Amino acid sequence: MKKYILIIAVLFAFVSCEEENIVFDSENGQTLAKFSASSILVPTPTEGASINVDVFVSTKTDSERTISVEVDPSSTATSDQYTISGLTIPAGAFGSTVTITGNFDALPEEGRVNLVLNLVDVSGSNDIVIENSPLNLEFYRECPIAAxxxxxxxxxxxxxxxxxxxxxxxxxxxxxxxxxxxxxxxxxxxxxxxxxxxxxxxxxxxxxxxxxxxxxxxxxxxxxxxxxxxxxxxxxxxxxxxxxxxxxxxxxxxxxxxxxxxxxxx
The missing domain is CATH 2.60.40 (Immunoglobulin-like)
Structure with missing residues (x-):
């Protein structure tokens, strides 16, 4: 009877270890994608201002991938008030840095405008799940402080x-x-x-x-x-x-x- 009890205990321990030892597949597994931030102020001087936001993905591929974003209808910023670049993930990388630049001349003289970006897709990724979206940016003119x-x-x-x-x-x-x-x-x-x-x-x-x-x-x-x-x-x-x-x-x-x-x- 004691031998049977010992065998059952060993089998149970083996099964438990197998269940806990989950292997993450960074090439063929499900892809998680997200912005590194959710809300950013962008004070913009006359020469313009750029901020960087990382887009993380949990998988990598042997070719470039394109990040797709869309402007949310709640945005008040117009297309001439900002530019977006860096929407390409290099081959073998787990993400990219997206750069958003504010245009001082196009911003209103008073108040702020906001740009709300939704992360939509990452090309070449399996079964993608988007987290931490949208990204909200607030632009306003920043001038030197008058003494x-x-x-x-x-x-x-x-x-x-x-x-x-x-x-x-x-x-x-x-x-x-x-x-x-x-x-x-x-x-x-x-x-x-x-x-x-x-x-x-x-x-x-x-x-x-x-x-x-x-x-x-x-x-x-x-x-x-x-x-x-x-x-x-x-x-x-x-x-x-x-x-x-x-x-x-x-x-x-x-x-x-x-x-x-x-x-x-x-």
């Missing part, structure tokens, strides 16, 4: 200052320069402390909770500035950002928290 005095006009419709990332006040609109300098502006709240320089003098003035104007100086040579709005607890906050040339370059009313897009082309 000088920027003006921020701020309002609160209820008249009690800003309640941003907390219900009793919170931090203000922050501008982080590439050298690490952080500027912060906002309307002070009477309900709690608020960080940063508010109304330009570092003093909270809760009796002036309806509106206020502050100026900041962006020095010559600044290469980048990140504008961040922490949030609007009660949907009461408004502001507009005026460039040194006097143009409205950005601003929101009852905005969601996050990075702001500033139109430096103005």
């Amino acid at each position: 000088g005095e920027w003006t921020i006009n701020m309002t609160d419709s209820y008249g009690d200052g800003w309640q941003t990332d907390t219900a009793t006040g919170g931090s203000g609109l922050t501008i982080t320069l590439n050298d690490g300098t952080v500027l912060e502006v906002g309307l002070c709240s009477p309900y709690g402390s608020a960080a940063g320089t508010f109304l330009g003098d570092g003093e909270c003035t809760p009796n002036n909770g309806s509106e206020g104007t502050v100026t900041i100086t962006i020095p010559q040579g600044t290469e980048s500035a990140e504008w961040f709005f922490p949030g609007d607890q009660y949907g009461e906050i408004g502001f507009e950002i005026i460039s040194p040339s006097g143009e409205v370059a950005g601003g929101y009313e009852s905005a969601d928290a996050g990075l702001l897009t500033i139109d430096y082309c103005k």
Whole structure:
């Protein structure tokens, strides 16, 4: 009886190992294809801008293959605003790098356009399965940052200052320069402390909770500035950002928290 039990145990172990030892076939097996990203911002300066996105495939062949993509109907970008290249997978390779280039001159002076690409097929591939599609790209004009005095006009419709990332006040609109300098502006709240320089003098003035104007100086040579709005607890906050040339370059009313897009082309 013990011999039979031993034989059965050995057979079971052998079958279990066989089931787990799956061999992947990179030449004749099923092909998985996908983009390496799903969403990309493409700030485009006057000379244009290119971004690279890898298309991975799980099989290889001894001849070139063509990647097929199509523009989704939800796209707002027109064909003159971008070009696509790199849609060929070399023989023996598991993918290719697709290059999408934005055309500054064709992009709108204000706002963004989006290009949604669907990965459709890879020629010469067996039983293809597409994953991580579509790819969404947002193009907008990127101009050099204007040095000088920027003006921020701020309002609160209820008249009690800003309640941003907390219900009793919170931090203000922050501008982080590439050298690490952080500027912060906002309307002070009477309900709690608020960080940063508010109304330009570092003093909270809760009796002036309806509106206020502050100026900041962006020095010559600044290469980048990140504008961040922490949030609007009660949907009461408004502001507009005026460039040194006097143009409205950005601003929101009852905005969601996050990075702001500033139109430096103005």
